[in-house]
Amino acid sequence: MTRSRVLVPEAKAGLNKFKMEAAKEVGVNLKEGYNGDLTSRENGSVGGQMVKKVVEAYEKNL
Numbered sequence: 001m002t003r004s005r006v007l008v009p010e011a012k013a014g015l016n017k018f019k020m021e022a023a024k025e026v027g028v029n030l031k032e033g034y035n036g037d038l039t040s041r042e043n044g045s046v047g048g049q050m051v052k053k054v055v056e057a058y059e060k061n062l
Contacts, residue, residue, distance in 0.1 A: 022049040 006012045016032075023030035026045045028038065035043070 018050060018053075019046060022046050022053065025049055 006015060020030060023046045026049045028042045028046050030038070030046060
């Protein structure tokens with residue numbers, strides 16, 4: 001089983017905040033801790049929103 005891990009431990013809080021903001025933007029009720037009750041589609045939409053925001057920020061800074 002592979003697990004996601006934060007390469008820079010100091011960034012963990014910032015990543016969690018970013019994830020919660022992305023979930024709110026797409027209307028997913030993400031909570032701190034266990035979220036196993038969410039569907040794959042809901043989880044995927046959060047991840048997709050995070051990638052979208054990262055790409056937008058990168059393009060803005062070109």
